Amino acid sequence: MxxxxxxxxxxxxxxxxxxxxxxxxxxxxxxxxxxxxxxxxxxxxxxxxxxxxxxxxxxxxxxxxxxxxxxxxxxxxxxxxxxAQRPVVLAAGQGAYLYLLGDAIRTALASTPLRLINCDHRQMLAAVRGGQAHVGVSVLDVLPPDLSVRELASFPQMLFVPSGHRLARRRSIRLRDLDGESLVVPPQHRPQRVMLEQALRTAGAAWTVAVEAEGWPLITHFVALGAGLAVVNGCVPVPRGLAGIPVKDLPPVTYHVVHQPSAISDPRVVSLLSLLG
Structure with missing residues (x-):
């Protein structure tokens, strides 16, 4: 057919x-x-x-x-x-799965068949729009008008530095404090990289790329090795040996839950949405 x-x-x-x-x-x-x-x-x-x-x-x-x-x-x-054993499908990125959705997924799996898709925010939106996923979770710069959207959680952006660094004892920093620093950053054209470059340029901070790395765990690992500093989402736990400092002149990072408006007619989807909070 x-x-x-x-x-x-x-x-x-x-x-x-x-x-x-x-x-x-x-x-x-x-x-x-x-x-x-x-x-x-x-x-x-x-x-x-x-x-x-x-x-x-x-x-x-x-x-x-x-x-x-x-x-x-x-x-x-x-x-x-x-x-019926058809699973509810959840699409989200690595950060959401690692630091935000674990408890909800564990609870859902105890009673409902659940399939997980790991993808970026564009792929998530395409999956929800095309019916490949029932529910999506991601950071969204622009809220899609054709989908139901609600805020899930919001976190400040944090600077991760080794505990012996000159900035480690600060309660907060501004981007101009990063002038002259080497940073561990996502690859070019990733949304977080683009946002950070624009903000640093506006703040007049000159910086260099220490390492390009994909995903918060690897970025954090390079900071712990002493390769450079990194600006990360505040949902990422601060590892031992590092300090996490809020960056005052960066906006908070907000995760959203999205689904088709018609999805709430499915009790399985309603149950998952309730677990997400």
Whole structure:
């Protein structure tokens, strides 16, 4: 069925992997998606550089297809007299999983099948919009108008420094205090890196890159090794041997929970949302 094929394609956004999962050839999958697009009169995906992305119509079709698949699975399970085992799907990033969502996930797993997707905020929004995930958690600079959004938790941004550093005994700092320092930072073009570079430029602080690292655990590890200082989200625990100092002229980091407005009709999703607080 073309809808089922499109749901699999939307999950991968890759014709090779989707065709392998469906056990059909790539040309056959191209034909199915082209026919579905022609029957609807709308393009369902587009190419951005080397990536394929769903259009807004494609996200709507993928969401409908996955919802139809869930409803069919629930009906067949109920018809057979067995409880439905379709999992609730949560999409979030590494930081949220490590420092924010552990208790809620542990509690949810005790009573509900739960599948976890590890992704960045753009992938999370695409997963929720396309129906690949029921609930998403991330830091969002712009709140999506098409999804239900609520604040989950807010944290100050902190400077991590070795305990013997000149700034370690300060109760708070400003970005100009980092003039001349070497910093451990995320790779270029990551949202936190872009924000930090702009803020340091505005503050007139000259700095150098000590190390580029992906993820708070590795960034923190490099600070503990003495490679440089780092600005991190306040949800990250301060390791032994380091000091965590609030950065006064950076805005707090706010995590949000997002879901489709219709998701609250599913008791499993409502239960997960209640556990998230």
């Amino acid at each position: 073309d809808l089922t094929a499109f749901a699999v394609f939307a999950a991968h956004l890759n014709f090779t992997r989707a065709a392998e999962e469906l056990h059909i050839s790539q040309p056959a999958l191209h034909v199915k998606i082209r026919k579905l697009s022609e029957s609807l009169g709308r393009p369902l995906y587009r190419r951005e550089g080397r990536r394929l992305v769903l259009t807004a119509d494609g996200e709507a079709v993928a969401r409908f297809a996955r919802g139809q698949d869930e409803r069919l699975a629930s009906f067949l399970a109920e018809f057979a007299g067995a409880p």
